[in-house]
Amino acid sequence: MRSEVTELREITRLEQVVVSSSIVCNKCGKQAMYRPLPDKTAKDEQQIQMQSFECSFGYSSRYDNENWSFELCEECLLELVRSFKLVPQGFRSSDYDLYDETKHQKIFEHWQRTGEWEPFKFHSYEELLEYRKLFNEDYFASLVGKYYPERLRQYRRKSEAMHAAREFGGCDPAL
Known part of the structure; x- marks a missing residue:
């Protein structure tokens, strides 16, 4: 028969821990410093995202059997993406996007030329009207004014009529 005698002892030891780490952008050389949080995640101190x-590379590649790894800051990544012919899957999109792949490509090409991401730029007036209930009235009117200024007055008139009809129990007239 075996038995063990146990007691509580305080043990101190030296342990090497990471107190900070850095990531350097391979393209521009920007450096981001990170410090581990108590839950072992890292906190970005400079808000530079990498x-x-x-x-x-597989067989018959010019870089046969090589494995590359590199870091890019978001600025350099956007510069690289701006040079693409086709919009990367998932770029500036979410589950709630209101455009198809063709419009996504057109919006991407517009962004490449202007630097402005305008998700409604290539919607027809009728398509925009389909989304009016998703946005507050002022924002939606600003979209109509931006993309269809010639129809803004007409939209506001019909919008006011629609609100008046609702107040008096009427139906939702088409805009």
């Missing part, structure tokens, strides 16, 4: 990339 993205990591890994590339593995």
Whole structure:
């Protein structure tokens, strides 16, 4: 028969821990410093976001059997993406986007030329009207005014009529 005698002892030891780490953008050389939080996640102190990339090259590639990894800050990543012919899947999009792949490509090309991401730029007036209940009235009127200024007065008139009809129990007239 075996038995063990146990007691509580305080043990102190030296342990090497990471107190900060840095990531450097391979393109521009910007450095982001991170400090681990108590829950072992990292906190970005400078708010410079970095993205990591890994590339593995297969047989018959010019870089046969090489594995690359590099970091890019968001600024350099956007500069790279701006040079693309086709919009990357998921770029500036979410589950709530109100455009199809063709419009997404047109919006991307507009962004490449102007630097402005305008998700409603390539919608017809009728398509915009389909989304009017998703936005507050002032924002939606600003969209109509931006993309269809010639129809803004007409939209406001019909919008006012629609609100008046609702107040008196009427139906929702088409704009």
